[in-house]
Amino acid sequence: MELIFDAASHLFINKGYARTQMKDIAKEIGLSTGMLYVYFTGKRDILSFIMKGTIDPAFITQEFELPVCSEIFDSLDNEIMDAFERNTKAFSAHLDNIADYPLEQMLSDAFDVISKYSIGCLVIEKNPDNLGKLTIHYKEYRRKFYDQVLSYITLYMRKGTFRKVEHPEYCTRLIIETLSWWGMHITNDAFEVQKDIPFEVSKSVCMDNLLHAYKG
Template sequence: MENRLHMIFDAASALFINKGYVRTQMKDIAKQIGLSTGMLYVYFKGKKELLDFILKGTIDREFIGRDFSYPITEELFWGLEDEVIAVLEESCRGFGAPLERQARGYPFCQMVSDAFDTIARYGTGCLILEKNIGDMGKLGAYYQEYRKKFFGQMLAYIRLYETLGEIRAIKYPELTTQLMIETLAWWGMHAMHDAFEVQKDIPLDAAKEVCLDNLLSAYRRNG
């Protein structure tokens, strides 16, 4: 049963990201994993419950292994929007905490590593929000603010590390920050879910290694 839920989770996630939540129908998800549409409704009351299941599973890795009463209904997800927001807020606070001490004892290489982990940790759910931003209501609006906040933190780090001499001089810090975030997001989220003509089964540790190797080589001051 748990294995089938994982299959449904993966298939629905891929379709919500690549085809879009509105355009995806329950029969599309069922077909993706070789189930009848009727059997999918045995597990989930509808598509909204399946979306909420994925978002909940993204922020709580143990959730999918619980014992459920079927079909899974909306009552299980009351308060989920606020829960997702609280988790992302805590993630943002944790990533930005070293800024409060001017990154003392927090080297550039560790910041880039933590930035990758911050992006990748909730990558599936965040990509669904990103790809369906106009259809996600309160969560869609919050996600846009979350990305702006994360950008501001990254920019503050870049300016600080340049001042401290940990990285080379940066002529365009805002554009450089954008490039770094897009690189981290590509390897931390997109490479596994929606990259064009790229294998989708890249191990996360390999993706992180490639990403960090290039970013650190590009910006860390030699010597």
Template sequence: MSTRINTIAEAATMLFLQQGYAKTQISHIAKRVGVSVGTIYLDFTGKKEIMQFILKCTIDPQFGEGEFERPITDKLFHGLEDEIVNLFAESGESFASHLDDSGYHLETLVSDAFDLLAKYAVGCLFIEKNYFDFPYLNQHYREYRKKFFQTMYQYLSAFIERGEVRPLEHLELTTTLIIETLSWWAMDMRYTSFETHAIPLETAKTVCLDNIISAYKK
């Protein structure tokens, strides 16, 4: 992927997440990159194509390394929303695959949950911050979030039953707290917090593991 396309995508990502897709104009992206509006249109036919490019790279990091005929058009992204929805389903099934595994422990759960949230951070945050503009993705993303919560709840219930996690009076609220903690450190911290932080992901994960394991492991 060319340096300019990469720079455009990175600039647009921050704008889409921080001020919203609808409020972001090509001129805003051009200003952030430091080029003219006309230069942006040499690489992308419009804002929609930039957004699609970002989402495609989120679900397929290797996609961005390809060579593209410019300007990039939406023909390149036919069926992208369905790809994302299918990924929701596959990720949810994979995350729940250890529910009957007695050798799966709290440390691994927290690590796996953090990695999953970090891997798809841009896509998840984009839908969360722009849900009115993308109702189809929003509908399926909400279902995915519910399943993610239910799976975390089931894992924690199993850990409590096995005596690995201490008894919790408000398990649903604790599950929410753990998910929100992981989400902030894996996603929001880098892109949408009041003051973003360039903390390495491994460091962020270490902080989460240390605090969550210390708080809940019996």
């Protein structure tokens, strides 16, 4: 199941859901197409499996009655949207008092969230027409995340722990794109994907560069 998760998510991100066929997923992991149908009745269930596994990594390692039943994904959209809401609420928890929430911790938490949900986010970004209301909700989540990071940066600038910049709104965009590159794109859909970079290394490189650039 983990092989199917990895292979299908790679194809849905880089080739696209619409252009990926069951035979492509089977070929990616060295299965016959018929054997893949033993596990899933179609690629829509594999898409749901990936999205569920993104918000709940333990899900993909549990025992399943095969083929995986579509009904277990009936409430998936709501589960994913609830996960977005929980992350939005958790990430904004320190906006009222940043005294015990330094810039380093904010960037670290932002990186962790981006990295944790990277596969699901990229699947949505690359296949917006196939994910309906999830795409709309995801765009709203991204907007809120941007607003939160900008709010933190504004507060840090007032405190003097983030250097003064002329356009904080654009610096916020650059920071988020840098976090996304190292936490999401480089291991999944960069021109030269580098899956062998350990999480700790990519995070360290990203943090070092951002703090060197912006810490006051």
